[in-house]
Amino acid sequence: MWLALVLIILLAVLSIYGAFIGAERAERFFNQPPLAVFWTAFLILLIAGLAAFGRLVRVPGLLLIHAGCILILAGGMWGSRAGNNIQKRLFGIDKIRKGRMAIYEGRSENHVLLDGTRMQKELPFSLKLKDFRLEYYKPTYLLIQARQGQRWKVPVEAGKEFPLGRDGGAIRIVKEYENLKIGMEEGKSVPFDDPSPGSNPALEVQITEPGGQTSTQYVFEKFPGHSHVQNKFFLSYHRVISDYVSELQIIEDDKVVAEKDLEVNHPLHYGGYHFYQSSYDDKAGQYTVLQVVSDTGLYVVYAGYWLLCLGVIWHMWLRHLFKRVRGKKQANGN
Amino acid sequence: MEIKQTTQGVLIYITMTFYLRAFFVSLLAWLIAVIRRRLLGSQQKSIFILKGLLGPVVCLILVLGSPFFIIVSLLTGLIALIQRWPVDRFLAQFERIMVWLGHGLYLVGFVLAVVSWGYRWYDVGHVPLQNLFEVFLFLGMIYPVSLFCRRFLRVGGFAADMLIGAIVLFPAGFVFHAEPQRLPPALQSWLFTPHVAVYMFSYIFIAKATFQAICQLAGKNPKPGENLLPPEQAAYRIVCVGFPLLTLGLILGSYWGKLAWGDYWGWDPKELWSLVSWLVFVGYFHHRYMFGRKYPKLNSLWIITGMAAIIITLLWVNLSRLFPGLHSYAT
Numbered sequence: 001m002w003l004a005l006v007l008i009i010l011l012a013v014l015s016i017y018g019a020f021i022g023a024e025r026a027e028r029f030f031n032q033p034p035l036a037v038f039w040t041a042f043l044i045l046l047i048a049g050l051a052a053f054g055r056l057v058r059v060p061g062l063l064l065i066h067a068g069c070i071l072i073l074a075g076g077m078w079g080s081r082a083g084n085n086i087q088k089r090l091f092g093i094d095k096i097r098k099g100r101m102a103i104y105e106g107r108s109e110n111h112v113l114l115d116g117t118r119m120q121k122e123l124p125f126s127l128k129l130k131d132f133r134l135e136y137y138k139p140t141y142l143l144i145q146a147r148q149g150q151r152w153k154v155p156v157e158a159g160k161e162f163p164l165g166r167d168g169g170a171i172r173i174v175k176e177y178e179n180l181k182i183g184m185e186e187g188k189s190v191p192f193d194d195p196s197p198g199s200n201p202a203l204e205v206q207i208t209e210p211g212g213q214t215s216t217q218y219v220f221e222k223f224p225g226h227s228h229v230q231n232k233f234f235l236s237y238h239r240v241i242s243d244y245v246s247e248l249q250i251i252e253d254d255k256v257v258a259e260k261d262l263e264v265n266h267p268l269h270y271g272g273y274h275f276y277q278s279s280y281d282d283k284a285g286q287y288t289v290l291q292v293v294s295d296t297g298l299y300v301v302y303a304g305y306w307l308l309c310l311g312v313i314w315h316m317w318l319r320h321l322f323k324r325v326r327g328k329k330q331a332n333g334n
Numbered sequence: 335m336e337i338k339q340t341t342q343g344v345l346i347y348i349t350m351t352f353y354l355r356a357f358f359v360s361l362l363a364w365l366i367a368v369i370r371r372r373l374l375g376s377q378q379k380s381i382f383i384l385k386g387l388l389g390p391v392v393c394l395i396l397v398l399g400s401p402f403f404i405i406v407s408l409l410t411g412l413i414a415l416i417q418r419w420p421v422d423r424f425l426a427q428f429e430r431i432m433v434w435l436g437h438g439l440y441l442v443g444f445v446l447a448v449v450s451w452g453y454r455w456y457d458v459g460h461v462p463l464q465n466l467f468e469v470f471l472f473l474g475m476i477y478p479v480s481l482f483c484r485r486f487l488r489v490g491g492f493a494a495d496m497l498i499g500a501i502v503l504f505p506a507g508f509v510f511h512a513e514p515q516r517l518p519p520a521l522q523s524w525l526f527t528p529h530v531a532v533y534m535f536s537y538i539f540i541a542k543a544t545f546q547a548i549c550q551l552a553g554k555n556p557k558p559g560e561n562l563l564p565p566e567q568a569a570y571r572i573v574c575v576g577f578p579l580l581t582l583g584l585i586l587g588s589y590w591g592k593l594a595w596g597d598y599w600g601w602d603p604k605e606l607w608s609l610v611s612w613l614v615f616v617g618y619f620h621h622r623y624m625f626g627r628k629y630p631k632l633n634s635l636w637i638i639t640g641m642a643a644i645i646i647t648l649l650w651v652n653l654s655r656l657f658p659g660l661h662s663y664a665t
Binding site: 001002004005008009011012015016018019020022023024026027030076098137140240241242243244263264265266267274276278291293298301302305308309312313316317320 | 613
């Protein structure tokens with residue numbers, strides 16, 4: 001028991017140290033050979049504890065908790081870099097542990113750039129990017145700044161007029177565009193929302209002077225503060241990204257075997273790998289970057305999570321609850 | 335420090351006022367109980383009343399600053415005079431009224447805290463647990479935990495909970511920015527609410543356990559006849575309720591990390607500090623299993639250390655530049 005307590009305190013101290021050095025260095029630190037010895041000692045101690053202390057096996061909650069911890073540690077070690085190297089040497093399993101892949105729209109790709117190296121490896125199947133798109137929340141506010149320095153924040157609600165003080169007049173948002181283009185109709189320039197690929201989000205606003213004269217101005221999201229010399233106000237707005245979506249096809253032996261719209265929190269799982277939305281072409285939106293992670297050891301860890309949760313809840317909540325209910329029943333029976 | 339001149343701000347400030355009044359009224363009830371106990375053992379009752387009762391009690395009533403309390407106190411005194419109650423009975427009645435009044439104010443404060451959180455939900459359009467402002471607003475709804483601990487665990491500390499309620503609402507009211515934010519893609523998950531909510535509940539339980547641990551260190555025991563557990567056992571019981579929630583929070587967070595970022599463990603400072611909090615309580619359970627109640631002060635120190643780790647996990651990691659990481663959006 002003393003040894004267990006010492007190892008728990010030691011792990012807490014190491015974790016505090018890890019928190020101060022940042023995630024990247026902490027990952028390297030906890031994967032170093034001396035720490036591998038520590039993890040192994042922890043695992044052996046847990047297994048030895050189950051063998052040595054009969055109570056840990058007799059009490060179901062304690063058994064589940066400790067077995068859960070064993071599985072979490074074992075799964076984590078099996079899926080670690082050192083675990084992968086051992087699998088390669090002993091069993092010849094050579095899976096990609098972690099890496100990234102960039103895929104252009106309309107193309108398929110199976111090369112993965114391995115994390116922390118310049119090496120590439122091939123997946124046994126390809127991924128084709130049908131389309132990548134960003135989705136946005138509706139804009140909330142239009143920011144208005146007068147040349148004299150006054151500022152207003154106006155909700156983006158089409159058709160509603162907002163007063164801008166005695167000297168400012170009023171402002172009304174006429175229309176919201178996703179991809180504003182200007183066309184010519186009967187010699188006049190006419191704005192329209194172009195459905196073809198491209199992105200030029202903008203707002204059409206109407207400014208009413210205190211004297212009653214009206215003028216139309218366009219506010220471009222990508223060019224904040226864009227304004228003519230004669231304009232009284234600098235106008236800007238921005239939309240918040242609500243989702244990144246990569247429309248993917250999995251191709252094996254020249255056949256499409258599966259399709260999936262990959263989003264944050266909705267990874268793709270195929271062929272022993274998880275694929276995550278990692279980055280994208282922020283200039284032209286032509287390609288997506290996916291993170292590729294092997295699932296080795298993952299389900300052992302998940303099994304450990306289940307056991308740990310069930311064990312803790314059973315041992316600390318449910319068994320007391322059942323005991324109380326049983327006691328009450330017996331008291332009523334008597 | 336900012337004063338929020340918005341509906342949200344007003345709701346927070348009124349809730350805090352109710353919690354603080356509930357706390358002062360409970361303090362008054364406790365003071366009367368102490369006076370009653372001393373009075374029963376005193377030979378010079380009338381002199382003691384003048385010295386001991388009128389001084390602190392009247393001061394506290396005035397501190398409460400509300401005509402309502404002064405009227406209630408005067409009415410009780412008037413009834414006592416008309417009915418010619420003995421001093422003991424007058425004090426017992428007065429204490430009972432103050433206990434109920436404190437409870438009532440606490441309940442009203444809780445209802446206002448729920449309204450305040452609900453208003454925030456309506457305002458931002460998603461479950462408001464995204465940043466520290468919203469999390470502290472959630473922590474302000476402490477009443478059900480107090481009630482649960484009193485009814486099912488035989489653990490008191492109602493007055494302390496009222497003060498904790500006001501204290502956790504303070505940063506929401508005066509420190510953290512309340513600008514509504516859209517949920518970034520990483521937070522749009524079914525795990526968002528359960529992960530944060532179970533953590534917050536576990537933190538409230540452990541805060542209560544910490545109060546009991548402090549009582550144990552200070553040698554404060556419950557009044558006889560209150561049917562409450564001594565602080566060391568009370569703290570153990572509450573930790574037994576809070577620890578599974580802490581475990582669930584850690585595991586849900588890990589599972590969510592896998593779905594959102596590709597790793598179930600990213601060695602991020604917040605993750606490591608939450609592991610430290612968890613490990614401190616694992617250590618506490620091992621220590622308590624080894625020695626039982628032989629070293630109650632050490633048991634209490636384990637819990638206080640765990641609470642310190644939780645405060646660092648919740649606040650320091652997000653507010654300090656020492657710990658940049660994946661959880662920075664929660665600031």
